[in-house]
Amino acid sequence: MLEPSTKAGLVSIRDLPKVVDDAVKAANKRLGTVPDTAPAHNVKKWEIYGRVIRDLGQAGKFADAVSAEVAKSGIAVSPATLIIDKHIWCGFIERPNIPVDRNF
Amino acid sequence: MCPSAQPDMEDARIFGVVAGTPEQPRLAYLKQSAAVTDEMLESLGDLAPTQVFRYAARCEESRCAQFDKGCCSLGRRIADLLPPVTESLPSCQIRPTCRWYVEIGAAACLRCPQVVTMVPEGQGELAKVALPKT
Numbered sequence: 001m002l003e004p005s006t007k008a009g010l011v012s013i014r015d016l017p018k019v020v021d022d023a024v025k026a027a028n029k030r031l032g033t034v035p036d037t038a039p040a041h042n043v044k045k046w047e048i049y050g051r052v053i054r055d056l057g058q059a060g061k062f063a064d065a066v067s068a069e070v071a072k073s074g075i076a077v078s079p080a081t082l083i084i085d086k087h088i089w090c091g092f093i094e095r096p097n098i099p100v101d102r103n104f
Numbered sequence: 105m106c107p108s109a110q111p112d113m114e115d116a117r118i119f120g121v122v123a124g125t126p127e128q129p130r131l132a133y134l135k136q137s138a139a140v141t142d143e144m145l146e147s148l149g150d151l152a153p154t155q156v157f158r159y160a161a162r163c164e165e166s167r168c169a170q171f172d173k174g175c176c177s178l179g180r181r182i183a184d185l186l187p188p189v190t191e192s193l194p195s196c197q198i199r200p201t202c203r204w205y206v207e208i209g210a211a212a213c214l215r216c217p218q219v220v221t222m223v224p225e226g227q228g229e230l231a232k233v234a235l236p237k238t
Contacts, residue, residue: 006189006190006191007190007191007192007194008130008131008132008133008190008192008194008195008216008217009123009130009131009132009133009217010132010133010134010135010194010195011120011121011123011132011133011134011135011138012135012137012138013135013137013138013139015138016121016134016138016140016144017144019121019123019132020121020140020144020147020156021147022123023121023122023123023156023157024147024148024149024151024156026122026123026124026125026126026129027122027126027151027155027156028149028151029126030126030127030129030155031151031155073114074114074115074116074117075111075112075116076142095142095145
């Protein structure tokens with residue numbers, strides 16, 4: 001059994017970015033995963049949670065409505081509508097996964 | 105509140121960062137003013153948020169596999185099976201409403217910093233403690 005020898009750490013707002021950065025590195029090492037070191041020129045890991053809908057006019061309203069409902073649960077989301085070929089996808093994207101504009 | 109929650113649970117909030125070393129994770133507790141930003145969450149890449157942050161959320165009680173006989177069996181096992189890793193109570197935002205503290209008291213707090221919500225393979229003792237009895 002380990003003997004308690006230290007006090008638990010306390011993180012201030014000033015130190016938080018570095019602590020999070022170190023925690024990400026440690027988690028990648030702990031899990032044996034490869035950190036994302038690729039140049040940030042592509043969009044990754046985004047998903048729209050919602051439905052395929054036929055009426056583009058309704059898509060925005062649906063996305064807004066479902067996002068508002070989800071937000072009531074405390075989950076940070078943004079409404080999203082996407083057209084791919086003949087399909088209209090609408091719903092929400094969780095805020096941490098929102099694609100970021102990049103210059104290609 | 106559940107002190108080992110998932111980010112999608114009701115009233116979920118981050119109260120600590122999984123600091124320490126890869127071999128020996130230790131929770132660093134957030135001061136009241138320290139809020140995790142969207143940019144920090146974006147920096148996780150493909151990591152599960154629970155590998156970097158500890159979340160508290162409303163206890164799901166009987167909907168959770170750890171809930172047994174009106175109490176959190178996970179907190180009980182942590183207090184019984186894991187060693188204390190800090191010499192004094194951490195400065196923790198959620199203690200007044202923490203289910204582990206309410207049910208077990210300071211014994212849970214002295215062991216809490218070693219808890220990672222999603223236990224990776226290879227963290228033997230933690231993994232054993234995490235599993236409810238079947």
